Amino acid sequence: MSQTKYRIDALQYANWSENIFRQMREGEVDAVHVTIAYHENFRETVANIEQWNSFFERFPGLIFQGKTGDDVRLARETDRTAIFFGFQNPSPMEDDIRLLEILHALGARFMQLTYNNQSLLATGCYEKNDPGVTRMGREVIAEMNRIGLVVDMSHSAEGSTLEAIEISDRPIVITHANPAFWHPALRNKSNEVMQALGETGGMLGFSMYPHHLKNGSNCSLESFCEMIAAAAETMGIDHIGLGSDLCQDQPDSVVEWMRVGRWTKKVDYGEGSASNAGFPPMPNWFNDNRDFRNIEQGLLDVGFNVEDTSKIMGNNWLRFFDENFGSA
Amino acid sequence: MSQTKYRIDALQYANWSENIFRQMREGEVDAVHVTIAYHENFRETVANIEQWNSFFERFPGLIFQGKTGDDVRLARETDRTAIFFGFQNPSPMEDDIRLLEILHALGARFMQLTYNNQSLLATGCYEKNDPGVTRMGREVIAEMNRIGLVVDMSHSAEGSTLEAIEISDRPIVITHANPAFWHPALRNKSNEVMQALGETGGMLGFSMYPHHLKNGSNCSLESFCEMIAAAAETMGIDHIGLGSDLCQDQPDSVVEWMRVGRWTKKVDYGEGSASNAGFPPMPNWFNDNRDFRNIEQGLLDVGFNVEDTSKIMGNNWLRFFDENFGSA
Numbered sequence: 079m080s081q082t083k084y085r086i087d088a089l090q091y092a093n094w095s096e097n098i099f100r101q102m103r104e105g106e107v108d109a110v111h112v113t114i115a116y117h118e119n120f121r122e123t124v125a126n127i128e129q130w131n132s133f134f135e136r137f138p139g140l141i142f143q144g145k146t147g148d149d150v151r152l153a154r155e156t157d158r159t160a161i162f163f164g165f166q167n168p169s170p171m172e173d174d175i176r177l178l179e180i181l182h183a184l185g186a187r188f189m190q191l192t193y194n195n196q197s198l199l200a201t202g203c204y205e206k207n208d209p210g211v212t213r214m215g216r217e218v219i220a221e222m223n224r225i226g227l228v229v230d231m232s233h234s235a236e237g238s239t240l241e242a243i244e245i246s247d248r249p250i251v252i253t254h255a256n257p258a259f260w261h262p263a264l265r266n267k268s269n270e271v272m273q274a275l276g277e278t279g280g281m282l283g284f285s286m287y288p289h290h291l292k293n294g295s296n297c298s299l300e301s302f303c304e305m306i307a308a309a310a311e312t313m314g315i316d317h318i319g320l321g322s323d324l325c326q327d328q329p330d331s332v333v334e335w336m337r338v339g340r341w342t343k344k345v346d347y348g349e350g351s352a353s354n355a356g357f358p359p360m361p362n363w364f365n366d367n368r369d370f371r372n373i374e375q376g377l378l379d380v381g382f383n384v385e386d387t388s389k390i391m392g393n394n395w396l397r398f399f400d401e402n403f404g405s406a
Numbered sequence: 407m408s409q410t411k412y413r414i415d416a417l418q419y420a421n422w423s424e425n426i427f428r429q430m431r432e433g434e435v436d437a438v439h440v441t442i443a444y445h446e447n448f449r450e451t452v453a454n455i456e457q458w459n460s461f462f463e464r465f466p467g468l469i470f471q472g473k474t475g476d477d478v479r480l481a482r483e484t485d486r487t488a489i490f491f492g493f494q495n496p497s498p499m500e501d502d503i504r505l506l507e508i509l510h511a512l513g514a515r516f517m518q519l520t521y522n523n524q525s526l527l528a529t530g531c532y533e534k535n536d537p538g539v540t541r542m543g544r545e546v547i548a549e550m551n552r553i554g555l556v557v558d559m560s561h562s563a564e565g566s567t568l569e570a571i572e573i574s575d576r577p578i579v580i581t582h583a584n585p586a587f588w589h590p591a592l593r594n595k596s597n598e599v600m601q602a603l604g605e606t607g608g609m610l611g612f613s614m615y616p617h618h619l620k621n622g623s624n625c626s627l628e629s630f631c632e633m634i635a636a637a638a639e640t641m642g643i644d645h646i647g648l649g650s651d652l653c654q655d656q657p658d659s660v661v662e663w664m665r666v667g668r669w670t671k672k673v674d675y676g677e678g679s680a681s682n683a684g685f686p687p688m689p690n691w692f693n694d695n696r697d698f699r700n701i702e703q704g705l706l707d708v709g710f711n712v713e714d715t716s717k718i719m720g721n722n723w724l725r726f727f728d729e730n731f732g733s734a
Contacts, residue, residue: 120449120452121448124505124508128507128508131508174456176456177452177456179456180455180459183511183512183513184511
């Protein structure tokens with residue numbers, strides 16, 4: 079009996095449309111973790127869920143809301159894509175720890191403790207100083223552990239990330255980033271973080287966002303897959319997956335919202351620059367959800383066997399979903 | 407094999423406490439529909455759910471949140487009480503039809519279209535004119551039908567109630583009221599409404615709130631149970647249950663909030679009067695959740711057999727929960 083090979087993307091923030099949902103089906107993507115809040119407060123996040131409910135109602139043959147690992151299996155059985163909600167920032171919970179359970183009941187499964195900046199909970203990767211997980215951050219991690227809302231440190235600072243891994247009773251994740259040893263960007267992660275994640279049952283999702291790639295938009299598929307092989311050596315084949323950070327069809331005003339929110343009146347270019355302010359062009363081997371097959375082939379080409387390729391393409395994430403989306 | 411006899415109360419709004427939850431267990435109450443909003447807007451209703459989540463976390467051996475009929479069976483098996491959420495007013499959905507699905511995901515299972523006054527959806531029983539279900543009301547009923555949120559017309563005007571029964575594709579309810587033929591109060595219901603409910607698979611829950619009782623607080627158990635026998639003749643033994651309207655341990659400031667909300671700066675006495683403004687004393691045969699056994703005995707004493715008594719005490723509500731809390 080051969081094991082089913084699932085295909086899961088642990089981060090997308092596209093300008094959602096029927097076209098994209100059809101591409102998910104063409105690409106045989108069983109599950110996608112979608113960002114539904116960058117800087118939105120609670121009520122604005124609820125409005126975003128309403129928008130998703132409208133999509134679920136309009137396209138029931140293509141997508142449905144995922145809440146558990148079994149929903150990924152249901153997606154495969156019914157030829158649809160399960161959509162899992164997450165936040166890149168704790169803004170949806172505002173200053174109210176009990177909103178976490180409300181948001182989990184509405185389907186939230188991942189929440190970043192910070193998005194680039196200092197939050198009430200921890201420090202973002204663009205701050206000068208990193209004082210670590212705050213008093214409230216410790217309370218929030220415990221509550222997230224209790225209810226089955228996964229801590230995501232993709233945009234957090236190094237010290238805060240290591241501290242969160244240590245504090246959390248359940249494994250945490252970095253849904254979308256790459257190893258700094260391959261491309262030393264502020265958003266990419268140290269070997270120490272990667273190893274700590276692997277040792278605690280956590281997960282790293284590899285990003286295809288050009289600012290996280292060696293040579294940016296010109297990164298080769300071979301280089302990307304060789305990086306994954308090296309990461310597997312560093313943190314273990316069972317703790318890696320994909321988190322494309324695909325922002326398909328978004329206007330450049332959206333990357334400005336992601337970077338600026340309501341925290342500054344000035345323009346902040348984040349990973350970009352004044353001369354390269356918008357979304358960068360994607361590498362030619364990953365433009366949309368139909369291109370996961372390229373990555374699968376690329377992994378086989380650099381020497382991964384079928385089983386390990388399947389782990390990276392989705393089976394590791396499915397195991398993680400099974401173990402971490404329910405109450406403790 | 408004898409059928410399990412469930413005990414369900416379709417309306418309470420007590421000043422919740424461990425004491426009351428323990429009385430529910432002493433009274434062997436398997437499920438209670440609790441009001442979590444009278445005039446609260448969306449965010450205030452979420453805060454009330456947070457308060458309930460706090461109770462669920464503190465008293466997991468006594469209560470848990472109910473969402474389906476099977477949760478009533480689980481309550482019986484685990485010697486606990488399943489708590490189902492409902493609203494006496496559409497205020498939690500504000501002016502946003504998509505909030506209904508959000509609120510259903512958070513556990514809402516009943517919503518009154520009106521509370522005494524005209525709402526955006528229909529007319530309350532205290533208005534002079536009753537123009538019926540509004541344009542938005544029709545849209546809201548269709549959405550409630552789709553998602554499995556039950557229309558409750560307990561505090562609605564006669565014409566609006568009959569129209570809602572006709573418009574709704576799924577059965578509707580009056581969770582807490584009595585027949586007007588027994589006690590002609592504005593809040594009690596005509597034979598026409600009762601018959602229309604029965605013919606469409608709906609339910610009427612009999613209220614033990616003194617303003618709904620013949621002779622008020624001095625109403626006898628025998629009179630109450632004879633009224634139930636007459637109501638069974640009018641609308642059918644399968645369409646009646648209990649909805650006590652128990653407001654145990656509430657200060658009188660709460661009945662003022664229920665009546666006045668934020669819609670007037672003056673005092674409105676509702677079913678009371680200036681000389682009798684507060685909560686009236688309960689009849690001596692029903693003071694708290696331990697007293698359901700009195701009603702069960704009273705029903706047997708007026709001639710109901712064991713099976714029909716069980717239907718009234720909870721089995722009818724359980725069938726209704728099974729059929730009406732899921733998506734269409």
